Amino acid sequence: xxxxxxxxxxxxxxxxxxxxxxxxxxxxxxxxxxxxxxxxxxxxxxxxxxxxxxxxxxxxxxxxxxxxxxxxxxxxxxxxxxxxxxxxxxxxxxxxxxxxx
Numbered sequence: 001x002x003x004x005x006x007x008x009x010x011x012x013x014x015x016x017x018x019x020x021x022x023x024x025x026x027x028x029x030x031x032x033x034x035x036x037x038x039x040x041x042x043x044x045x046x047x048x049x050x051x052x053x054x055x056x057x058x059x060x061x062x063x064x065x066x067x068x069x070x071x072x073x074x075x076x077x078x079x080x081x082x083x084x085x086x087x088x089x090x091x092x093x094x095x096x097x098x099x100x101x
Contacts (some may be wrong), residue, residue, distance in 0.1 A: 017070050018058045026078050029057040046085045053079045 007015060021029060030053055032040065040049045054071050058064065080087050 016066075018066050018072060018075070019061055020072065021061075021075065025061075026057075026075065029061045030054075030075070030079060030082065032056060046080075046083075046087045049083055049085065050076060050079045050087065053083075 019025075032053060036052070036056060040052050043049050043052075051068065051071075054075060055065060057075070058066050058071075
């Protein structure tokens, strides 16, 4: 029996990537709850602060944890500016072990 195809190839690609947010959506989705914001403020590595914010925002929007390779650079830059940190998004790295934790 043939497998039922629920999503087309194009729909699968769209579903596997985070949505592109407007500025208003970024303000909503990337606003951390108070407890999570307190936790991120204790982190020493700026990369971790940015990626936690991105993971939270994308999960809040779609209930999916996306891989770090699929994060949008303009979302990264929004978080960097919001946190007031200096970080080069092109050279920022986050070890996979950190993502897993």
